[in-house]
Amino acid sequence: MKPLFSSLKKITPGTDLQLYEDHSILDIFLDSRNVPAHRNSLFFAISGAHHDGHQFIETLYQEGVRNFVVEKKINLERIPQANVFLADSSISVLQALSGKKRQYFEGKIIAITGSNGKTITKEWLGQLMDPFFAVYRSPRSFNSQIGVPLSLWPLSDYQDYGIIEAGISKVGEMERLQETIRPDIGIFTNIGTAHDEGFSSLEEKAIQKAQLFKGSTTIIYCKDYPEIAHALHSLPDIINKNLIGWSFEDNSAGYYVETEKNKQGIAIRVPFREKFHIFDVPFTDSASLENIVHCLFLLLNEGIPTKLIQNSLRELKPVAMRLEVKQAIHQTYLVDDSYNNDLVGLDTAIQFFRQQKQFKNRVIILSDMLESGLEDHLLYHEVADKIHRESLDLFIGVGKSISAQNEFFPEKSIFFDTTEDLILYLRDNPLRESVVLIKGARSFHFENIVKELELKIHGTVLEINLNAITHNLNFYRAKLKPRVKTMAMVKAFAYGSGSHEIANWLQYQKVDYLAVAYADEGVTLRRHGIYLPIMVMNPGLLSFELLAQYDLEPELYSIEIFQEYANFIRGKGLPSKVHIKLDTGMHRLGFEQHEMTQLFELLRNNPLIKVASIFSHLVGSDEAIHNGFSAKQAFAFKKMSEELINVLNYRPILHLLNSPGISRFPDFQFDMVRLGVGLHGVDATQLHQDRLLSVSVLKTVISQVKNVKQGETIGYSRKGVAEKNIKIATIAIGYADGFDRKFSNGVGKVSIKGQLAAVIGNVSMDMCMVDITDIDCKAGDEVIIFGKSPTLLELAKSIDTIPYEILTNVSDRVKRVFYSE
Ligand SMILES: *Cc1c(COP(=O)(O)O)cnc(C)c1O
Numbered sequence: 001m002k003p004l005f006s007s008l009k010k011i012t013p014g015t016d017l018q019l020y021e022d023h024s025i026l027d028i029f030l031d032s033r034n035v036p037a038h039r040n041s042l043f044f045a046i047s048g049a050h051h052d053g054h055q056f057i058e059t060l061y062q063e064g065v066r067n068f069v070v071e072k073k074i075n076l077e078r079i080p081q082a083n084v085f086l087a088d089s090s091i092s093v094l095q096a097l098s099g100k101k102r103q104y105f106e107g108k109i110i111a112i113t114g115s116n117g118k119t120i121t122k123e124w125l126g127q128l129m130d131p132f133f134a135v136y137r138s139p140r141s142f143n144s145q146i147g148v149p150l151s152l153w154p155l156s157d158y159q160d161y162g163i164i165e166a167g168i169s170k171v172g173e174m175e176r177l178q179e180t181i182r183p184d185i186g187i188f189t190n191i192g193t194a195h196d197e198g199f200s201s202l203e204e205k206a207i208q209k210a211q212l213f214k215g216s217t218t219i220i221y222c223k224d225y226p227e228i229a230h231a232l233h234s235l236p237d238i239i240n241k242n243l244i245g246w247s248f249e250d251n252s253a254g255y256y257v258e259t260e261k262n263k264q265g266i267a268i269r270v271p272f273r274e275k276f277h278i279f280d281v282p283f284t285d286s287a288s289l290e291n292i293v294h295c296l297f298l299l300l301n302e303g304i305p306t307k308l309i310q311n312s313l314r315e316l317k318p319v320a321m322r323l324e325v326k327q328a329i330h331q332t333y334l335v336d337d338s339y340n341n342d343l344v345g346l347d348t349a350i351q352f353f354r355q356q357k358q359f360k361n362r363v364i365i366l367s368d369m370l371e372s373g374l375e376d377h378l379l380y381h382e383v384a385d386k387i388h389r390e391s392l393d394l395f396i397g398v399g400k401s402i403s404a405q406n407e408f409f410p411e412k413s414i415f416f417d418t419t420e421d422l423i424l425y426l427r428d429n430p431l432r433e434s435v436v437l438i439k440g441a442r443s444f445h446f447e448n449i450v451k452e453l454e455l456k457i458h459g460t461v462l463e464i465n466l467n468a469i470t471h472n473l474n475f476y477r478a479k480l481k482p483r484v485k486t487m488a489m490v491k492a493f494a495y496g497s498g499s500h501e502i503a504n505w506l507q508y509q510k511v512d513y514l515a516v517a518y519a520d521e522g523v524t525l526r527r528h529g530i531y532l533p534i535m536v537m538n539p540g541l542l543s544f545e546l547l548a549q550y551d552l553e554p555e556l557y558s559i560e561i562f563q564e565y566a567n568f569i570r571g572k573g574l575p576s577k578v579h580i581k582l583d584t585g586m587h588r589l590g591f592e593q594h595e596m597t598q599l600f601e602l603l604r605n606n607p608l609i610k611v612a613s614i615f616s617h618l619v620g621s622d623e624a625i626h627n628g629f630s631a632k633q634a635f636a637f638k639k640m641s642e643e644l645i646n647v648l649n650y651r652p653i654l655h656l657l658n659s660p661g662i663s664r665f666p667d668f669q670f671d672m673v674r675l676g677v678g679l680h681g682v683d684a685t686q687l688h689q690d691r692l693l694s695v696s697v698l699k700t701v702i703s704q705v706k707n708v709k710q711g712e713t714i715g716y717s718r719k720g721v722a723e724k725n726i727k728i729a730t731i732a733i734g735y736a737d738g739f740d741r742k743f744s745n746g747v748g749k750v751s752i753k754g755q756l757a758a759v760i761g762n763v764s765m766d767m768c769m770v771d772i773t774d775i776d777c778k779a780g781d782e783v784i785i786f787g788k789s790p791t792l793l794e795l796a797k798s799i800d801t802i803p804y805e806i807l808t809n810v811s812d813r814v815k816r817v818f819y820s821e
Pocket of ligand 1: 657
């Protein structure tokens with residue numbers, strides 16, 4: 001079904017503001033950053049508390065988009081050839097449109113809800129059904145009010161099943177999702193305390209979620225959750241539904257599932273239609289078992305023979321829950337999605353790939369797609385269309401089917417029959433300075449390409465969760481008054497997390513300004529495609545030329561540096577933006593009150609100097625004992641900046657607050673705030689620590705395990721002494737990686753297999769030893785230095801420092817891995 005724009009008014013309340021030329025709608029999107037811009041795409045403008053989609057309409061129009069749904073009147077003069085539909089809520093239009101698409105779908109819809117395991121259950125179910133049916137499954141965790149309609153959109157006639165995930169966060173939401181999805185079959189995975197804020201009790205949450213299945217004919221659930229059983233039994237017409245309420249616990253239940261451990265994993269005995277069906281699964285944890293039992297009942301219910309299910313189970317793959325960007329050789333970055341390859345997944349991967357704007361060359365490596373349900377020429381035509389839109393520097397296809405359809409692909413394409421052929425080719429023709437999306441069906445073993453290209457430094461990595469950064473950014477943004485801007489502090493490699501990688505992500509999240517400490521940090525950002533304005537806090541005399549060349553804006557903090565810079569600018573004869581730093585009590589950099597007259601004079605005499613902003617810095621914004629002093633600083637800042645504005649005759653941006661300041665002083669927000677450590681999940685005030693997400697995990701591996709006899713010593717200077725017979729592990733991190741020598745001799749603790757292991761002896765340059773007497777582990781096992789436990793804060797406290805220092809000390813040789821869930 002390809003609805004016409006003009007059909008919108010038939011399916012949902014609203015009016016055509018302008019109808020220029022009717023188009024059928026092929027692509028829909030709400031995110032102005034990720035636009036397939038053509039005349040058949042439809043943009044839904046949504047105005048949120050901190051973001052207004054309407055403001056991007058003109059730009060999108062210039063890029064070629066012709067269809068818009070809006071929720072407020074907009075100026076049509078600049079978009080004369082656009083179709084514009086006005087409704088109370090763009091999201092309702094989206095839901096209605098997708099609901100229509102659903103109505104026309106002739107296959108069956110399976111919907112999955114519950115507190116945990118929705119995505120895994122969906123992915124596994126998809127994998128298990130793939131050999132038997134053409135199955136569509138919604139991309140990653142698209143399960144919200146917006147995600148669900150977006151995920152229904154790609155449904156098409158050739159599919160037998162669509163598997164859709166649905167999640168809610170408050171009362172009433174599920175009814176709307178139900179109207180959009182109208183599932184034939186439901187799976188209610190479980191109920192727990194995840195995302196609890198919007199509900200008064202577990203019972204209420206279960207009842208709300210159960211609404212998804214009011215029109216379903218079959219519902220699969222685990223009756224060991226009494227709230228779920230109760231909620232489902234309160235649905236109307238429940239006696240006429242095929243209810244499969246299975247249990248691990250109640251042996252009198254009709255669907256009592258028994259499990260038995262064996263060598264390979266677990267054998268599951270499932271009763272169904274008067275028979276017992278036995279399956280072997282390769283894992284033993286209870287969460288995975290629960291997910292798989294849901295899938296087994298569904299497959300049995302759909303009539304698939306036990307033997308075939310068992311075959312399919314053998315092929316079950318781990319679910320890659322995230323897309324990663326990995327540093328590779330020759331200044332190349334890999335977007336690693338080597339686990340699966342289907343059309344919808346391709347869209348998601350390409351979207352993430354598209355965000356990596358900081359690299360010169362763009363390459364996609366793609367294998368054959370298996371079991372798409374489409375004929376090859378149709379399938380690869382569609383794939384090639386997507387590839388064409390990305391204007392790549394190189395496309396590489398691997399596999400016989402994709403190679404046979406090479407005519408559809410762009411000119412700069414090469415094809416290989418096998419992954420091995422490609423690897424040999426890459427050894428002689430390496431990719432350089434590129435970002436490479438690697439996406440392949442499991443049987444192509446693209447992980448071997450990743451292995452070949454990945455930087456093989458030692459086993460210590462800092463993993464950075466980009467979504468957590470977004471979460472933290474939004475947490476602070478929500479505290480800002482309307483129109484207050486955000487400057488992200490990305491000095492010192494964005495607090496040790498990377499530089500252009502983080503800046504690129506923040507640029508994509510639409511922060512307003514960036515700040516670095518030194519000019520060369522700014523240059524690196526510019527060279528990697530960062531176009532946001534960048535303030536440089538320590539512009540040295542020698543760096544002025546670089547500033548000008550790379551459009552970087554210096555902080556001017558003294559009469560001397562002002563004069564030097566003004567001379568330089570006069571020589572250039574071009575206007576330049578600067579930031580004036582006022583010293584209100586920190587006594588680090590900045591103009592003091594007694595220098596103001598001289599500063600006024602300089603500003604009057606140097607009209608080429610344009611003051612972009614005026615700012616100051618609080619010395620104790622994180623601690624209540626300094627509240628009086630903070631207020632004094634804010635007052636001085638206000639007074640001094642007002643004097644400056646009088647002289648300037650225009651109003652620069654005023655800013656004072658850092659992360660802890662944002663948490664504690666809503667009245668001092670002025671026009672902009674400077675967000676630093678908060679982005680990295682650290683609340684220096686400790687007021688909201690539980691609302692932030694931790695961003696980075698530093699991990700390494702065990703190099704060797706040894707038994708040490710009582711009385712022997714460990715490491716340099718014989719500082720570590722075995723008080724009894726103990727077992728130790730040598731781990732691949734030392735002070736040169738940023739693991740401080742102060743962690744020696746029991747002060748530092750790391751986590752192995754979820755248990756804490758204390759450092760024993762002195763930390764060496766590249767390694768140290770930890771006591772693992774009570775931990776069952778071996779060489780090659782993972783070691784967490786900081787992350788969930790121990791946390792960054794705990795680690796910092798143990799050596800009496802602050803998280804900032806631990807983060808920025810993680811040395812350059814530690815590989816950074818960025819990922820997005
Ligand atoms: C680093 C820095 C910030 C950010 O501080 P956080 O406490 O990390 O939020 C703000 N302003 C200035 C001037 C800085 O140097």
